[in-house]
Amino acid sequence: MGKVLVGAAVICAAAVCAAATAVVVHRRMRSAARWARVTAIMKDFEEKCGTSIENLKQVADAMNLEMHNGLASDSGDATKLKMLISYVDNLPTGNEKGLFYALDLGGTNFRVLRVQLGGKGGGIVNQEFAEVSIPSDLMVGTSEALFDFIAAELAKFVDQEGEDFQLPPGRQRELGFTFSFPVMQSSIASGNLIRWTKGFSIDNTVGQDIVAELTRAMERRGVDMRVSALVNDTVGTLARGRYSNRDVVAAVILGTGTNAAYVEHAHAIPKLDGLLPKSGEMVINMEWGGFRSLHHPLTEYDHALDAESLNPGEQIFEKMISGMYLGEIVRRVLCRMAEEASIFGDTIPPKLEVPFILRTPDMSAMHHDTSSDLKVVDNKLKNILEIPDTSLEIREVVVELCNIVATRGARLAAAGIMGILMKLQRDTINDGEKQMTVVALDGGLYEHYTEFRKCLQNTLKELLGEEVSQSIVFEHSKDGSGIGAALLAASHSRYLELDES
Secondary structure (H helix, E strand, O other): OHHHHHHHHHHHHHHHHHHHHHHHHHHHHHHHHHHHHHHHHHHHHHHHOOOOHHHHHHHHHHHHHHHHHHHHOOOOOOOOOOOEEOOOOOOOOOOOEEEEEEEEEOOOEEEEEEEEEEOOOOOEEEEEEEEEEOOHHHHHOOHHHHHHHHHHHHHHHHHOOOOOOOOOOOOOEEEEEEEOOOEEEEEOOEEEEOOOOOOOOOHHHOOOEHHHHHHHHHHHHOOOEEEEEEEOHHHHHHHHHHHHOOOEEEEEEEOOOEEEEEEEEHHHOOOOOOOOOOOOEEEEEOOHHHOOOOOOOOOHHHHHHHHOOOOOOOOHHHHHHOOOOHHHHHHHHHHHHHHHHOOOOOOOOHHHHOOOOOOHHHHHHHHOOOOOOOHHHHHHHHHHHOOOOOOHHHHHHHHHHHHHHHHHHHHHHHHHHHHHHHHOOOOOOOOOOOOOEEEEEEOHHHHHOHHHHHHHHHHHHHHHOHHHHOOEEEEEOOOHHHHHHHHHHHHOOOOHHHHHO
């Protein structure tokens, strides 16, 4: 009887062991299947984001072609660059003098600046600024509500003015207004909004004169100030760069949004009506965020992001390379991995399904994580997406996704700059002559995302070749859009002739 019980126990133990082994094998097989799916999603995404040099040259060629088309006419389809005339035909010279203000509106924040200029050789003597966050409801509300809020902050800024900033008696304050959205200008101090971008959607502002909207708001708030210059942030950055360096010929913003401006020969602008400016030059606001080419390496995640955006079918270039969207693309790929490969467990973390919860600064921090256990990635996943436990392998996947998205964006931005250099015929060296070409850059993406910036610079070298790239310089024009607006207010001051005399 004892032998029977022992035998039964042995058989039972064997059965339990076999069952346990089967569970382990099943889990391993399930885990292997999950990782195979993760790998497949990653490989497919990386291939579709591919930016070979040949592909980038095609993008640059398309950019150059659309620049020519946009200078010829304002009519055309959605793929065409706007190539807006800025009416800035005289950039700052360094001789500007006096007290000037700037309002820099280009994203979820705006800045108000006060700048004291010292005249020839004096440079910027003093400056102060305040930064204000725009409540999200005002970004989709009414024009009056938005501009009243801005005017109220301007009034507060002026009320806090110190003794170092004083105007001569009888003079009105003059403001340079940086408005970083597509505007069709009719003069240096007027222009109608074409469309909102970067999360703004206020229907009753579209088609209206932005300067008139701000002026009425300032009058309602009792702010005695005149808008002397309406400029795009990229035009402001170009002005700031040229104030310090005469070799600056173009400017690029890489921040929440993206855009470019450059100095064009006036005779090369067929759509420019009337007499050509005495300087023979005109700054062109490209609005390159709206550039679209058949050569763009778009993925299903880009198409979905575009379809669900406030401006579907528009700003395609911007949605691939600017700070507002890069983190969101990473989130969408991670969401696919969570759905199809259960990378974060059997249920999708609720926070992962929230659009734009993963911001590009967080993506940058994860991309730059050099710790052996990727602790920064771990903390970001916990604090932002509320994903408590992740393996090192999963964190490595996250870092690689950040790298793929940032690399594609930086390389496309480099192709865009290449297109500008081609238009200016500065992509080659003629007869051994070397002329320096300086591109002023500004924006949080360029300033703070080190891997993005390095990839941008290295890609342009690849496109140009070693010899030509030695004559191309990137210059960080910090706060260029705001200070540049103040400089342009100075160079277009109503008191300019009086000061000169």
